[in-house]
Amino acid sequence: MRKVIGIGETILDIIFKGNQPVAAVPGGSVFNGMISLGRLAVDTVFISETGNDRVGDTILGFMYENNVSTDYVEVFPNGKSPVALAFLDDASQAEFMFYKDYPKQRLEVVTPDIQENDIVIFGSYYSLNPVLREKMLEFLNLAKQRKAIIYYDVNFRSSHIDEAMWLAPTIIENLEFADIVRGSREDFMNMYNLDSADKVYKEKIRFYCPNFIYTAGADEISLRTASGYGREYPVEEIETVSTIGAGDNFNAGIIYGLIAYDIRRDNLNKIDADTWDRIIELGRLFSQEVCQSYDNSISVDFANELDLDVS
Numbered sequence: 205m206r207k208v209i210g211i212g213e214t215i216l217d218i219i220f221k222g223n224q225p226v227a228a229v230p231g232g233s234v235f236n237g238m239i240s241l242g243r244l245a246v247d248t249v250f251i252s253e254t255g256n257d258r259v260g261d262t263i264l265g266f267m268y269e270n271n272v273s274t275d276y277v278e279v280f281p282n283g284k285s286p287v288a289l290a291f292l293d294d295a296s297q298a299e300f301m302f303y304k305d306y307p308k309q310r311l312e313v314v315t316p317d318i319q320e321n322d323i324v325i326f327g328s329y330y331s332l333n334p335v336l337r338e339k340m341l342e343f344l345n346l347a348k349q350r351k352a353i354i355y356y357d358v359n360f361r362s363s364h365i366d367e368a369m370w371l372a373p374t375i376i377e378n379l380e381f382a383d384i385v386r387g388s389r390e391d392f393m394n395m396y397n398l399d400s401a402d403k404v405y406k407e408k409i410r411f412y413c414p415n416f417i418y419t420a421g422a423d424e425i426s427l428r429t430a431s432g433y434g435r436e437y438p439v440e441e442i443e444t445v446s447t448i449g450a451g452d453n454f455n456a457g458i459i460y461g462l463i464a465y466d467i468r469r470d471n472l473n474k475i476d477a478d479t480w481d482r483i484i485e486l487g488r489l490f491s492q493e494v495c496q497s498y499d500n501s502i503s504v505d506f507a508n509e510l511d512l513d514v515s
Contacts (some may be wrong), residue, residue: 208241209250209322211234211251211252211326211340212232212328214231214232214263214286215287216287217288218290220291220292221292230263230267231448233357233452234326235452236500240502241459242267243270244460248273251313251316252277252278253279254277256279256280270501283305296444298447311339315343320469321469324347326355327356328357328359331356332378353468355455355458358388359387362394380413384472385413385416392408395408401416401428405428409428424437431474431475439488440492442492443496445497452501453490456501457483457487458486460486461486467483
């Protein structure tokens with residue numbers, strides 16, 4: 205059975221609406237999608253770190269309940285598990301304040317077994333952080349050697365705009381590892397001051413990675429592929445409760461589609477238009493589902509009702 209292996213942060217999101225807390229949910233950009241895949245009975249492995257405290261215990265328990273392996277999560281004895289305050293505005297978009305207290309030595313975990321055609325997902329500042337870069341490169345190099353499919357979610361927040369030029373070589377290195385790149389309009393505005401899917405693909409992505417998915421919130425989704433297939437997909441208008449996890453679960457939907465439709469390394473760059481359309485639709489459905497609650501992942505009911513076989 206193919207595995208999905210993610211690497212990223214764990215964090216407890218405390219969500220506010222109208223300056224009042226309405227939910228506290230374990231989260232993290234890669235973590236959110238991994239929980240969704242675990243709820244779908246996909247074999248999931250997550251590499252991360254958390255503190256030896258009540259928040260850490262909550263996160264590990266949440267992973268266990270949702271079928272995500274905790275074997276590769278470092279529980280550090282010094283420092284505290286990170287917490288984020290997420291303030292939702294009238295459009296249900298979140299403004300984050302982060303509270304982190306990591307130890308000096310981080311991510312002291314062994315790398316899990318990676319096999320050909322497993323799917324690896326990484327991204328956000330976690331993949332760019334100089335403190336973690338050596339471990340990240342070790343992981344990505346192994347994934348490449350073992351012929352896994354590597355999915356890069358750019359997820360470049362506005363809080364790092366001032367570092368964009370300095371981080372550019374590391375971003376390019378990440379793009380070179382990737383078989384599929386997914387990023388939002390906001391990501392590429394923050395990184396390159398570009399807001400066109402075609403411009404981003406032609407000027408910044410295509411040379412390094414041929415398969416590119418560009419999302420733009422409530423606007424259309426754009427796809428550009430190695431086979432030359434390109435298309436824009438409309439996004440259905442819905443009543444949104446929270447957009448936290450929307451992009452993360454779009455990624456989960458795409459990855460679920462890659463497994464459900466038996467996409468492997470040897471046919472990844474030959475996916476036909478109809479299959480791409482179905483894969484993108486899964487991404488859209490997963491994202492839409494998450495936006496209708498304060499949960500950061502798809503609901504168990506949604507997972508149970510999804511009629512696709514990934515065994």
